[in-house]
Amino acid sequence: MTTLPKPRQPELKTSLPGPKTAVIMERDSQHLSTSYMRPYPFVPDHGEGVWLTDVDGNTMLDFFAGIAVSTTGHAHPHVVRAVQEQITKFTHVCLTDYPQEITTSLAERMVKHVERPGEKWRVFFGNSGAEAVEAAVKLARNHTGRSHIISTIGSFHGRTYGAITLTGSKTKYKRGFGPLLPNVSHVPYPNPFRPPLGATAETCGQAVIDHIEGLFQTIIPADEVAAIIIEPMQGEGGYIVPPADFLPKLRALCDRYGIMLIFDEVQAGMGRSGKMYSFQHFDGVQPDIVTVAKGIASGMPISAMLAKESVMTWPVGSHGSTYGGNPVAAAAAHATLDLLEGAVKHPGCGDSLMENAAQVGEFIMAELRGMQAEFPFLGDVRGAGMFIGLEFVKPDGSPDGKLRDRASMAMFGRGLLNLDCGEAVIRISPPLILTREEAATGLEIMRDALRALK
Ligand SMILES: Cc1ncc(COP(=O)(O)O)c(C=O)c1O
Structure with missing residues (x-):
């Protein structure tokens, strides 16, 4: 019997924030504009595909792509060239x-x-x-x-x-x-x-x-x-x-x-x-x-x-x-x-990144909708392709921003980079090169983080 290789997982080598991250966060707080937001302590060092490694060597899965920017992931060889x-x-x-x-x-x-x-x-x-x-x-x-x-x-x-x-x-x-x-x-x-x-x-x-x-x-x-x-x-x-x-x-x-x-x-x-x-x-x-x-x-x-x-x-x-x-x-x-x-193909992403966004996005949304039974506070799952919103609600149906914030931190603590939007929403906007396997890894981290909120 052949055993499939275990899909790549986030690798956290330090507690978060790591020591180098903490120092840069402190310097940043001293010298940069007071208008900048810092939802959680993350300082990137380098990236590869859908993975970003911070200055302490912690590698995380990117589910927000620098606010829907890093379409082709990080340091894509075709873009770099x-x-x-x-x-x-x-x-x-x-x-x-x-x-x-x-x-x-x-x-x-x-x-x-x-x-x-x-x-x-x-x-x-x-x-x-x-x-x-x-x-x-x-x-x-x-x-x-x-x-x-x-x-x-x-x-x-x-x-x-x-x-x-x-x-x-x-x-x-x-x-x-x-x-x-x-x-x-x-x-x-x-x-x-x-x-x-x-x-x-x-x-x-x-x-x-x-x-x-x-x-x-x-x-x-x-x-x-x-x-x-x-x-x-x-x-x-x-x-x-x-x-x-x-x-x-x-x-x-x-x-x-x-x-x-x-x-x-x-x-x-x-x-x-x-x-x-x-x-x-x-x-x-x-x-x-x-x-x-x-x-x-x-x-x-x-x-x-x-x-x-x-x-x-x-x-x-x-x-x-x-x-x-x-x-x-x-x-x-x-x-x-x-x-x-699709003039240039990315391995594992079908004919084009647009097609991949549609297919993997649909998979993510179906999985998230499946989670709503276990987590009734996931009031709404919506979107198209890899433009997905996950709205957190209180038992009376009103938006639950505090729970969303806790969920966001719990996901980050497990190595999943994510970002909020709206009053009580986490946006899922990963690089469009995200494969189904990588999506499943991210979803598993989300499930684990949401269980910890109960
Ligand atoms: C729909 C929309 N329009 C405009 C902007 C502004 O873009 P920028 O921050 O590059 O000026 C944003 C940024 O988030 C956006 O989401």
Whole structure:
């Protein structure tokens, strides 16, 4: 009888935090910005695939990918090679003033994932998600000649002034920073698990549409609205998937009033949901503008704002960025796309990382749903692909943030890197190279951690 090799497990060589980690955490607390959060003591030293080793030699399984960024895992050889190759050629000239082939071809490649027959799209490159969002809002205002922007409660769009104004997830992002951007309003997000506006899981999409129509009749003149910006699947707000009818109805509403529809795909995009963009799970919906960052280049800083050619009408010189579209980051984006699309295969991940995200993500969600019987405090398991939210609830069904925090620490203590979001949610957003076996290892750690909470 042959015995299968035991799958790789986290390896904890010290208690947590280890001595070197503790020293760096202390130095960090003395010299870095007081705004940085530190959910638990972890200081990375190096990574390989879905594994990260801290400065004390403790190796942990990565179930959050640096907030949905490290799509191809850590130090993927194909990405490393692409970066090394480009860095020996040139690292900067400035895309705002001169074209560079590596970024031109990246744009050509990216628009293919949004263009429909007969359509043409264009790309603006920045460095961060917030910059892509700023660009989207500036473009929408410039194109329409209107000023008002509608965003959603629970959303996260970044931390620059325009982006925090749009953000609707936590007051801490806004307190003491005003005045913010004028002419921005927030409407509820249709969360089927906690339906707003007195609606049900099934009716909450229509209820939000009716709510916006109500605002147009009373408070916000529709002909002054430049754009509605929304995450097609809400990230920071709790990894929420809206009901199937909502985005098509939102599209129709925008069409009725000549409003630009902006989909912020910074967190759910780039293959994480099992499709290139999370809006592609909703039949027939096409935005006017899309923002992308995070997973686009496996951790190298680059972002993109894609818009229909008919919308990208701002004049020469009206917008730009010194570093945006940096050639080294663009090389990493090409390599990331190779793996996402399947032009380059990753061992054990099927035809492409997008396909792997869909299949392994489905396995993780099915396993988590199976755990709900043993752990009644797991109120909801939701998502698509490797964009998965796990909501902790009290016996009365209200969100249990404290229990979620304890669960997060218990998982970390067992070598599973994870991150919270929303009021009481753990987001499961691993590198898209996670295999079924590695997923099973992570799930076993979660089960063990959750048992320890009882
Ligand atoms: C949906 C969404 N938009 C925008 C941002 C801002 O991105 P960045 O932190 O790169 O500016 C984030 C970051 O979490 C995000 O999740």
